[in-house]
Amino acid sequence: xxxxxxxxxxxxxxxxxxxxxxxxxxxxxxxxxxxxxxxxxxxxxxxxxxxxxxxxxxxxxxxxxxxxxxxxxxxxxxxxxxxxxxxxxxxxxxxxxxxxxxxxxxxxxxxxxxxxxxxxxxxxxxxxxxxxxxxxxxxxxxxxxxxxxxxxxxxxxxxxxxxxxxxxxxxxxxxxxxxxxxxxxxxxxxxxxxxxxxxxxxxxxxxxxxx
Amino acid sequence: xxxxxxxxxxxxxxxxxxxxxxxxxxxxxxxxxxxxxxxxxxxxxxxxxxxxxxxxxxxxxxxxxxxxxxxxxxxxxxxxxxxxxxxxxxxxxxxxxxxxxxxxxxxxxxxxxxxxxxxxxxxxxxxxxxxxxxxxxxxxxxxxxxxxxxxxxxxxxxxxxxxxxxxxxxxxxxxxxxxxxxxxxxxxxxxxxxxxxxxxxxxxxxxxxxx
DNA sequence: CCTTTCGTACTTACACCGTAAGTACCTCAT
DNA sequence: ATGAGGTACTTACGGTGTAAGTACGAAAGG
Numbered sequence: 001x002x003x004x005x006x007x008x009x010x011x012x013x014x015x016x017x018x019x020x021x022x023x024x025x026x027x028x029x030x031x032x033x034x035x036x037x038x039x040x041x042x043x044x045x046x047x048x049x050x051x052x053x054x055x056x057x058x059x060x061x062x063x064x065x066x067x068x069x070x071x072x073x074x075x076x077x078x079x080x081x082x083x084x085x086x087x088x089x090x091x092x093x094x095x096x097x098x099x100x101x102x103x104x105x106x107x108x109x110x111x112x113x114x115x116x117x118x119x120x121x122x123x124x125x126x127x128x129x130x131x132x133x134x135x136x137x138x139x140x141x142x143x144x145x146x147x148x149x150x151x152x153x154x155x156x157x158x159x160x161x162x163x164x165x166x167x168x169x170x171x172x173x174x175x176x177x178x179x180x181x182x183x184x185x186x187x188x189x190x191x192x193x194x195x196x197x198x199x200x201x202x203x204x205x206x207x208x209x210x211x
Numbered sequence: 212x213x214x215x216x217x218x219x220x221x222x223x224x225x226x227x228x229x230x231x232x233x234x235x236x237x238x239x240x241x242x243x244x245x246x247x248x249x250x251x252x253x254x255x256x257x258x259x260x261x262x263x264x265x266x267x268x269x270x271x272x273x274x275x276x277x278x279x280x281x282x283x284x285x286x287x288x289x290x291x292x293x294x295x296x297x298x299x300x301x302x303x304x305x306x307x308x309x310x311x312x313x314x315x316x317x318x319x320x321x322x323x324x325x326x327x328x329x330x331x332x333x334x335x336x337x338x339x340x341x342x343x344x345x346x347x348x349x350x351x352x353x354x355x356x357x358x359x360x361x362x363x364x365x366x367x368x369x370x371x372x373x374x375x376x377x378x379x380x381x382x383x384x385x386x387x388x389x390x391x392x393x394x395x396x397x398x399x400x401x402x403x404x405x406x407x408x409x410x411x412x413x414x415x416x417x418x419x420x421x422x
Numbered sequence: 423c424c425t426t427t428c429g430t431a432c433t434t435a436c437a438c439c440g441t442a443a444g445t446a447c448c449t450c451a452t
Numbered sequence: 453a454t455g456a457g458g459t460a461c462t463t464a465c466g467g468t469g470t471a472a473g474t475a476c477g478a479a480a481g482g
Contacts, residue, residue: 009430010430010431032467032468032469033468033469033470034467034468034469042431042432043431043432043433044469044470045431045432045433045470045471046430046431046432048470048471049429049430049431050430053469053470054468054469054470079412079416082412083408083412086408087408090404094400100315101312101315101316104311104312104315105312127419128419129415129419133415133418133419136418137415140411140415141411143355144354144355144407144408144411189305193301196355197294197297197298197355199411199414199415199418200351200352200355200410200411200414201290201293201294202414202417203410203411203413203414204340204344204348204351204410205290206413207344207347207410208338208339208340208344220459221459221460243438243439243440244439244440244441245438245439245440253460253461254460254461254462255439255440255441256441256442256460256461256462257459257460257461259441259442260458260459260460261459264440264441265439265440265441
């Protein structure tokens with residue numbers, strides 16, 4: 001006996017939203033295909049019509065969350081604009097406490113993620129940051145916001161599919177800031193770590209001496 | 212048929228070491244009780260004689276890794292001492308790329324972890340940091356080193372067992388620095404986030420203007 | 423109108439997972 | 453020699469992700 005009610009038709013969006021709901025309510029560990037199916041009153045395997053698999057489901061969730069961050073209106077000097085984005089990102093993370101951990105565990109880079117980085121880079125560039133300093137800044141914020149340790153431009157962790165998508169996006173002129181800054185820089189994880197650490201130590205020393 | 216070779220007797224230490232070996236070789240996701248049993252030429256259930264369960268196994272691994280960080284000799288001014296510890300921590304994380312993700316997913320606080328924080332706090336205190344600034348500094352470094360977003364003193368995420376262990380440790384005089392700084396401060400996640408973010412923005416602005 | 427096509431959802435099955443409960447064997451103190 | 457205690461093994465249960473195959477509704481072509 002099959003009862004196909006058209007009004008509750010499954011879509012990728014609906015599946016992803018339901019997944020977020022389950023994760024919010026019962027934690028991300030409780031989110032399984034079967035559990036998600038129950039939420040949508042559907043068998044687990046039906047979800048595979050809208051999602052390639054569990055990995056794709058999790059990537060989709062991340063994508064959805066990041067998309068909601070990116071659409072902040074930006075006005076003011078670079079600090080205000082960056083701050084607005086950071087606070088928006090944090091707001092999302094607070095609303096979904098499991099999101100940060102999920103984000104760090106995903107290695108796929110989506111179009112949405114590239115766009116997000118591109119917009120950050122754009123802000124720094126307009127403010128007169130050198131390419132190198134922009135690079136440092138993005139890494140530092142990435143670590144701060146998402147706990148990302150291995151990073152965006154580290155192609156070792158990046159699937160070739162994602163790399164291809166990035167190249168395609170750049171050719172289409174989608175990531176103008178990224179295209180301008182990216183190619184000229186060789187990424188060195190140690191350098192980024194040292195930069196961030198010294199910046200923090202400097203800041204602390206200044207706070208100590210100041211007060 | 213049972214063959215108990217005494218020379219290869221299982222111990223908790225040997226189990227944990229083997230688990231780290233498997234994680235290094237095949238990734239932390241591939242680490243299952245059965246896989247670990249195979250590594251040690253033992254059935255999965257035998258591991259339960261030395262480890263309470265998988266959670267205890269993972270907590271044990273984290274404990275082992277942190278223990279290796281903490282034993283840095285410390286000399287010089289506060290910056291050098293803190294830097295030495297941070298670099299040691301990072302070194303461990305680099306050697307075991309899965310460790311950072313594992314650390315953020317664990318919520319248990321072990322004696323080893325308390326000791327580590329205590330030693331950091333001690334360094335800041337000796338350098339004349341106010342209690343409040345010490346608090347900020349520890350949070351900032353925690354986020355930087357481990358990607359910890361919800362934090363040490365956030366008792367909401369802390370099991371009562373761990374809280375009891377902390378109190379006991381303090382009474383035994385094990386965490387002198389922690390005992391001095393901890394009680395007087397109310398933790399506010401938003402304040403910590405803002406402090407860290409502004410410190411970073413200040414640092415970036417200075418770098419921009421300076422160069 | 424009937425029929426074909428296509429997409430969606432369901433069913434079954436498999437190999438994995440963590441672990442509770444019960445059993446066989448070795449080692450060591452008595 | 454014998455009992456106690458610990459270590460490892462066996463079996464079993466309910467969970468997981470997902471490959472393969474099946475039933476049905478709805479839309480398109482004749």
